[in-house]
Amino acid sequence: MTLQDETRAVRLSSFGWMAQRLVADLDRQMAVELEELGLTMAKFPLIMMVSELGPVTQADIARRFSRPAYSISRSLDYLVKDGLLERRPHPTSRRAHEIVATPKGQALAPKLHDIVRRVNARVLSPLSPEEQQQITLLMEKLVPNEDRY
């Protein structure tokens, strides 16, 4: 077996490689759907998290996403500018901010739910319903549903 064949074999049998491709497809499809709402893949998970958790602190968001705090700080700048989220003074701490959705932001949530359901259905459509259930269950074992996003 040549080095080239070996490299090819490694790639084709790599679960991670397939997962990367899958997520790339997923991202492309989501980006298209989100564009119609004026959103991007960078903004979308933030709105979802705030919609799910209600008032949260920036540090909390950062922890759950396993992302650095400065990154959240900057992403929020955009969402605040869009008028979708809002920084409010935290009720008990003067260093923390409470992040909440504006009415405009809240109105987005149901549409985002639809998009998520639609894109998931499309991506999974090559599988039979039983297979879809199988892969979902297996996936749940790989990425335990903690409070992490």
Place this chain on the structure above:
Amino acid sequence: MTLQDETRAVRLSSFGWMAQRLVADLDRQMAVELEELGLTMAKFPLIMMVSELGPVTQADIARRFSRPAYSISRSLDYLVKDGLLERRPHPTSRRAHEIVATPKGQALAPKLHDIVRRVNARVLSPLSPEEQQQITLLMEKLVPNEDRY
């Protein structure tokens, strides 16, 4: 059911969301291993592709990755500077470049294979061998193994 509960339910039942988390973990683990070789997740797939396909054209790389050509052009700048890949004049076309691995780049390939195998094994380890086989097969149905990377 409140809006918050609904958002939570959508997220937790979303296959795509789990896939995102999985790939994020995968990326983190790969980044750690690659760092020991002085590589990054941006450079790694390029070396793999050139190692697998031998001399390729930049446009071909771009097509296979479904990425814009300018992005490949810039990534190659870094890899050429690292002395891992090389731009050679194309034998038949004067506008195209032939991209090949330098000896130093070729020497990297076996180490990259090891890393891919190691990280895949670690990520899949929560599953039994039968389950690992199952999820791999299901995944193959979702992302057909074409010539696309």
Place this chain on the structure above:
DNA sequence: TGGCAACTGTTGCAAATGCAAATGTTGCAC
């Protein structure tokens, strides 16, 4: 109380990325 380490958030600067326009090349119809 005073001091200090840990925490929350922001910012300046450098590196990376995306987009649109430019440069040169090629195939092909005329």
Place this chain on the structure above:
DNA sequence: GTGCAACATTTGCATTTGCAACAGTTGCCA
């Protein structure tokens, strides 16, 4: 062969991102 559209690649510029340093706040213990 000329002209022109499609191609392969690069580059200038604006936007985004990452990193390290900063400013302010809080908990805690001596």
